Amino acid sequence: MRKYKGHTKLVIKPASTEEISQALKYCNDNMLAVVPQGGNTGLVGGSVPVYDEIVLSTSRINTIRSFDPVAGTLVVDAGCILESVDQFLADKGYIFPLDLGAKGSCQIGGNVATNAGGLRLLRYGSLHGNVLGLEVVLPDGTIMDDLTTLRKNNTGYDLKQLFIGGEGTLGIITGVSILCPQRSQAVNVAFFALESFEKVQHAYREAKQQLSEILSAFELMDGRSQDLVHNVTNKKRPLEGDHPFYCLIETSGSNAEHDKEKLHQFLEHVMSEEIVSDGTLADNASQMQSLWSWREGITECLGHWGGVYKYDVSIPLSDLYELVEDTRARLSSAGLVGDTNEHPVVAVVGYGHMGDSNLHLNVATRRFDKAVEEKLEPFVYEWIAKRNGSISAEHGLGLQKKPYIGYSRSETMIRLMKQIKELFDPRGIMNPYKYI
Amino acid sequence: MRKYKGHTKLVIKPASTEEISQALKYCNDNMLAVVPQGGNTGLVGGSVPVYDEIVLSTSRINTIRSFDPVAGTLVVDAGCILESVDQFLADKGYIFPLDLGAKGSCQIGGNVATNAGGLRLLRYGSLHGNVLGLEVVLPDGTIMDDLTTLRKNNTGYDLKQLFIGGEGTLGIITGVSILCPQRSQAVNVAFFALESFEKVQHAYREAKQQLSEILSAFELMDGRSQDLVHNVTNKKRPLEGDHPFYCLIETSGSNAEHDKEKLHQFLEHVMSEEIVSDGTLADNASQMQSLWSWREGITECLGHWGGVYKYDVSIPLSDLYELVEDTRARLSSAGLVGDTNEHPVVAVVGYGHMGDSNLHLNVATRRFDKAVEEKLEPFVYEWIAKRNGSISAEHGLGLQKKPYIGYSRSETMIRLMKQIKELFDPRGIMNPYKYI
Numbered sequence: 001m002r003k004y005k006g007h008t009k010l011v012i013k014p015a016s017t018e019e020i021s022q023a024l025k026y027c028n029d030n031m032l033a034v035v036p037q038g039g040n041t042g043l044v045g046g047s048v049p050v051y052d053e054i055v056l057s058t059s060r061i062n063t064i065r066s067f068d069p070v071a072g073t074l075v076v077d078a079g080c081i082l083e084s085v086d087q088f089l090a091d092k093g094y095i096f097p098l099d100l101g102a103k104g105s106c107q108i109g110g111n112v113a114t115n116a117g118g119l120r121l122l123r124y125g126s127l128h129g130n131v132l133g134l135e136v137v138l139p140d141g142t143i144m145d146d147l148t149t150l151r152k153n154n155t156g157y158d159l160k161q162l163f164i165g166g167e168g169t170l171g172i173i174t175g176v177s178i179l180c181p182q183r184s185q186a187v188n189v190a191f192f193a194l195e196s197f198e199k200v201q202h203a204y205r206e207a208k209q210q211l212s213e214i215l216s217a218f219e220l221m222d223g224r225s226q227d228l229v230h231n232v233t234n235k236k237r238p239l240e241g242d243h244p245f246y247c248l249i250e251t252s253g254s255n256a257e258h259d260k261e262k263l264h265q266f267l268e269h270v271m272s273e274e275i276v277s278d279g280t281l282a283d284n285a286s287q288m289q290s291l292w293s294w295r296e297g298i299t300e301c302l303g304h305w306g307g308v309y310k311y312d313v314s315i316p317l318s319d320l321y322e323l324v325e326d327t328r329a330r331l332s333s334a335g336l337v338g339d340t341n342e343h344p345v346v347a348v349v350g351y352g353h354m355g356d357s358n359l360h361l362n363v364a365t366r367r368f369d370k371a372v373e374e375k376l377e378p379f380v381y382e383w384i385a386k387r388n389g390s391i392s393a394e395h396g397l398g399l400q401k402k403p404y405i406g407y408s409r410s411e412t413m414i415r416l417m418k419q420i421k422e423l424f425d426p427r428g429i430m431n432p433y434k435y436i
Numbered sequence: 437m438r439k440y441k442g443h444t445k446l447v448i449k450p451a452s453t454e455e456i457s458q459a460l461k462y463c464n465d466n467m468l469a470v471v472p473q474g475g476n477t478g479l480v481g482g483s484v485p486v487y488d489e490i491v492l493s494t495s496r497i498n499t500i501r502s503f504d505p506v507a508g509t510l511v512v513d514a515g516c517i518l519e520s521v522d523q524f525l526a527d528k529g530y531i532f533p534l535d536l537g538a539k540g541s542c543q544i545g546g547n548v549a550t551n552a553g554g555l556r557l558l559r560y561g562s563l564h565g566n567v568l569g570l571e572v573v574l575p576d577g578t579i580m581d582d583l584t585t586l587r588k589n590n591t592g593y594d595l596k597q598l599f600i601g602g603e604g605t606l607g608i609i610t611g612v613s614i615l616c617p618q619r620s621q622a623v624n625v626a627f628f629a630l631e632s633f634e635k636v637q638h639a640y641r642e643a644k645q646q647l648s649e650i651l652s653a654f655e656l657m658d659g660r661s662q663d664l665v666h667n668v669t670n671k672k673r674p675l676e677g678d679h680p681f682y683c684l685i686e687t688s689g690s691n692a693e694h695d696k697e698k699l700h701q702f703l704e705h706v707m708s709e710e711i712v713s714d715g716t717l718a719d720n721a722s723q724m725q726s727l728w729s730w731r732e733g734i735t736e737c738l739g740h741w742g743g744v745y746k747y748d749v750s751i752p753l754s755d756l757y758e759l760v761e762d763t764r765a766r767l768s769s770a771g772l773v774g775d776t777n778e779h780p781v782v783a784v785v786g787y788g789h790m791g792d793s794n795l796h797l798n799v800a801t802r803r804f805d806k807a808v809e810e811k812l813e814p815f816v817y818e819w820i821a822k823r824n825g826s827i828s829a830e831h832g833l834g835l836q837k838k839p840y841i842g843y844s845r846s847e848t849m850i851r852l853m854k855q856i857k858e859l860f861d862p863r864g865i866m867n868p869y870k871y872i
Contacts, residue, residue, distance in 0.1 A: 159856075
C-alpha cells in the first residue's frame, strides 16, 4: 500500500528461542524498542520499524518440530512459512487450518500474532480455537513454555489467547502448536451470479443448509470488482453478461461423488428458485484455479492504476454491502470518482469472506489524495461503529488503526488492555506506539 | 461426589446485569467474598460456598436475547439452561456447539466460565473458538460489554478469552454471544469392540480419514466400565462376548444416504482389516439412544457401590490408556481392589472422549478411604506431568485441583495468572481461595 516507510539501524536474526530470549533481555535492560517481524506481509504497518526500532526477525527459526499423525497436532517454529507447512501436512493427509493470499511468504508466528483469518475460517474456525499451545519469549527474556499439544487443558487462565492477535506487543511467539484437520480428498468450486445482495444472503443461507459440513468457502465479489479484474487481465469471464454480484463456493469433503451430488442439487435448487441467475461448476483443478483467480486476483488488479485505500471490516451480514454503496455515493457526489485522469478514484468495490461477515471495502485510485481521505475517514469508521461492526476484521490494528480502536472497543476494554500491556511489558519496549 | 459441603448465610438472585453490577459493587466496597453460581453442576467445588461466601446465582437472568438465522449467531443471558437453548436452536435448524451430561440443569454462563468441553468438541471445537462475545460484570461493578456477534474482530487483545475457563475469579459472565453450527439432518451411531488400545488408535485414525467431515463423536469405554454398566442395569449388551475395549462413533451430516454409505464402508474396512472384532450400527433413534446409554450411563453406574474418585485428564493419545492400567496395578498390588466388602475399591475404569485425548479415570469404591487416596495422589498427577498431560482436561480447577496446578503449568505461567487475577480483582472478592 506504500503507506509506511521503515528505517532501522539494526536487524537481528536470532537462530533459536534461547537467542531471542537473550536479545530481548538485552533490549529490555537497555530500554531499546523492538519490532518483531515475521514474513512482513501485514497491511497495517505493524511489522514496520517506523520509529527506528530494532527489527527482530523470526525467519531463522523455521523448523517443523513435531507432528502426531493420529491426533493431527503439529508443532512448528514461528518462522516457518505457511505454504511450506501446508505442503508438509499435505503429504500426511492433513491441512493447515488457515490459508491466505500471502501464504508463500508469511510466517506462522506472524499469522498467530496477528490472528490471521483468511479463506478457511468459515470451515475450520479461528486461531483462537485451533492453536493448542504457544512458546513465547516475554519482553524481559523469560521463556513462557505453553507449547502443549493437548486439545483440552482447563488449568488456569488461557494466557496464550492474549498473544493470538496481540501483534507482538506482549512478547515474541517462537513456537506454535496447532490442531490440523484432515485434508479433504474431494474439492469442488462453483461460481455464480446474483441480482441483489438480498439474493446473496439467501444463497448463503441455502448453501449452509444444503452443503453444511462440506462447505469450505463462500466468497463475495461485487460486479465492479469483476469488471476491474477483467479490464486488467483481459481474461474470458466465467459467466456471460453483467451482474451486480458474484459468489464463489468451495466444498471440501471425503467423497467426491457425494459432494458433487450435493453441489448439483444445491445449484439446481438455487437456479430453479431464481435465487441465482447463472452459475458454473469447475470440472477440474485448472478450472478451479481459474475461478478462484476472479476472487484472489482482485487485490492485485486494484493496484493497477495507483494506490488503493483498503478497509477490512466486519459488519452484521444484513448491512454488509450497504457500506460499499454508501461510500461510493459519498465519493461520487463529491465528484471524486470517474473514468478520466482528473478524478482520483477509479472505483469503489466490495468483496470478501461472506461466510465470516468480513467485507473488504477497497477504493482504487489513480493517486493518493487528501480529498479522498477526508471523505473516507472517519466516515467509514463511524458508519461501522453505528452498526456494532469491527474496524478491523482480520488485518489488525498495527500503526494504521491504533487511533480508531475506540470505534470498536469500549473505554473499559481499552483500559483493561492497557493494563495488560503494562503487566507484560512494563518498560514498553515491544512494538511501541502501535496497537492500543 | 459428596466431597464439598457448602454453607452460606446469603444467596442473591439478581434479575438483571444491572442488579448484578450493583450487588458486586457493594460486595467489593465491603470486602465480601462472592461465589458465582450457575446450574451448580461442576465436579471440582468451584461453585460451592465452602468459606461462607455470598452465593450470586445467575438463574434469574435467563432470556434468549437474539438469534440471527442467516449468520447463526445467538445471544443469551448467562442463566439460560443449555438444553432449553439447544431446543430453541433445533426449531431453527441450528445446534448449540456444546453438549454434556448435565445439559438439563447447567447454565450457559457456567459452561463458558468453566470452558466446558463435552461431547461435541471433536466436531465443533472449543468455546475459545465458538464464543464470539461476552458481557461481564467486573468485581467493582463495571459492566464490560464485549457482546459482539462478529466472527472476526482484530481490534486489541481478546480479553473475553480470560473469562472463558476463568471459573468466575475475574468477574461474572452475564451474557454470551456464540456461533452456532447448522444442525445435521442425519445422525448415525455405531458401536464396536476391539482387542487392544493400539487397535483403538488405529480405528480412530481410520475414522478420521474415512468419515472426516461427518465424524461427530469418537468415544472410548474400556471393558471393565461396560461390565459395571451391565451389572447395575442388567440390560442386554450391544455385542456378544467380552472385549477389552469398546468405541462409540457418531456421524452427523446433511444427507442420510451419503452418511450411511460412508459409515458402512468404514465398518467393512475396519472389520475386514481386523482392526475391529465386532460391531453394530443403530437402525433408528431408539437404538441410537440405547447405544449411547452404554457410554453416558457409566458415571451413574459407577456410583452404585458408594463414592467414586474421578480424574478428568488429558494425555497424549498414545499413552492415554496406560494411566488406567498403571493405576489399577498400583491399587491391586496394595490389596485394595476386590469383589468383597473388605476391599474398598470395586473397579478402576477408563473411558472418555478419545477424539480429544480426554480420559476419565474413575475409581469406583464401596467407601471413601484414606489408603486409596494416598495411593492415588499425587501418583496420578505425577504420572500425567511426566507425559506433559493436563490434570484437568474439562472439569477445571475449582477447589479440588488448586493445589496441583503446578503439575500442568510452569511457574512463569502461574505467576502471570496471579498478576492477571490481581489486575481484575484487586480486592480478591471473586471466588477466593480457589483456582490459582
